[in-house]
Amino acid sequence: MTRCFSFTASRDWIYRCSFTNAGLRGVASNLSDGTVMHCWVPKIHKPSKPNLLLLHGFGANAMWQYGEHLRHFTPRFNVYVPDLLFFGSSYTSRPERTESFQAQCVMRLMETHGVSSVSLVGISYGGFVGYSMAAQFPDAVEKLVLCCTGVCLEERDMEEGLFKVPNLEEATKILLPQTPEKLRELMRFSFVKPARGVPSFFLTDFIDVMCTDYVTEKRELIESILKGRNLANLPKITQRTLIIWGDQDQIFPLELGYRLKSHIGERAQLVIINNAGHAVNLEKSKEFFKHLKSFLIDPLVPSSFLNYHS
Numbered sequence: 001m002t003r004c005f006s007f008t009a010s011r012d013w014i015y016r017c018s019f020t021n022a023g024l025r026g027v028a029s030n031l032s033d034g035t036v037m038h039c040w041v042p043k044i045h046k047p048s049k050p051n052l053l054l055l056h057g058f059g060a061n062a063m064w065q066y067g068e069h070l071r072h073f074t075p076r077f078n079v080y081v082p083d084l085l086f087f088g089s090s091y092t093s094r095p096e097r098t099e100s101f102q103a104q105c106v107m108r109l110m111e112t113h114g115v116s117s118v119s120l121v122g123i124s125y126g127g128f129v130g131y132s133m134a135a136q137f138p139d140a141v142e143k144l145v146l147c148c149t150g151v152c153l154e155e156r157d158m159e160e161g162l163f164k165v166p167n168l169e170e171a172t173k174i175l176l177p178q179t180p181e182k183l184r185e186l187m188r189f190s191f192v193k194p195a196r197g198v199p200s201f202f203l204t205d206f207i208d209v210m211c212t213d214y215v216t217e218k219r220e221l222i223e224s225i226l227k228g229r230n231l232a233n234l235p236k237i238t239q240r241t242l243i244i245w246g247d248q249d250q251i252f253p254l255e256l257g258y259r260l261k262s263h264i265g266e267r268a269q270l271v272i273i274n275n276a277g278h279a280v281n282l283e284k285s286k287e288f289f290k291h292l293k294s295f296l297i298d299p300l301v302p303s304s305f306l307n308y309h310s
Helices: 007-021 062-066 099-112 125-136 155-159 168-175 180-190 200-210 215-226 255-264 285-300 303-309
Strands: 024-030 035-042 051-055 078-082 118-123 141-147 240-246 268-273
Touching (some): 007 024, 007 200, 035 099, 051 099, 078 099, 099 125, 118 125, 118 285, 125 141, 168 215, 240 255, 240 285, 255 268
Parallel strands (some): 051 078, 118 141
Antiparallel strands (some): 024 035, 035 078
């Protein structure tokens, strides 16, 4: 019997409508050199508002990872939510797979839309790209939020047992699930309390819609993250940085959060959310946003407003 209904595709459509209703529109930009990037951009850019760039991690697409928080940001920011290369509708024919190249493409994308400076939120892999943007384009990145971003990992960490998985090949199979069993494993790694009893046909549907495009390229992105990585070679950034971590993160253990705070220094603040895993933005959505609000939004409120309402 042919499946005529896709829960995943329907959910994706709902997110698409919510982004549209929030005042955004999807635009594909040709950056030349074989690179095309899709981005949700404001229907009307307001120069009086600051700009906010939201970078997603591995998983579905940008809409799924920021759908719960978008409505809080659009009244206060010109919000930009791109699909990184090989996610959603973004791709390149170029061979580069580093987060440095991703960062350069995102910067070119922002310039295409006339945006010269942003505050930035990066979740997991998106934080790798965001950190690279902050290092390469310090004048363009004003503030930085890094959520469960293992940018301070080293290649030797895998061999020394920091991670729950034994090797890169197994990590890739979990992060790019192609079977219901591997998707369940990813859920166990990502959440403290993963959903239980999810039927296999739901998981297969999610894989079919979200996990079958650019598998080889995404595998290369993961390999690029780890290969030859050494903390001594990681550039330091000077922007004010908020680091958010789930205390039970099994993909990028909390140790990497402490390393990142130490590496950046006094310009960084580390917030640990209890009883949360790697998908802290979804698992502890309200607490996650509370910290984003304190760091990104509250400083924008005029002191006269605060005094009047105190």
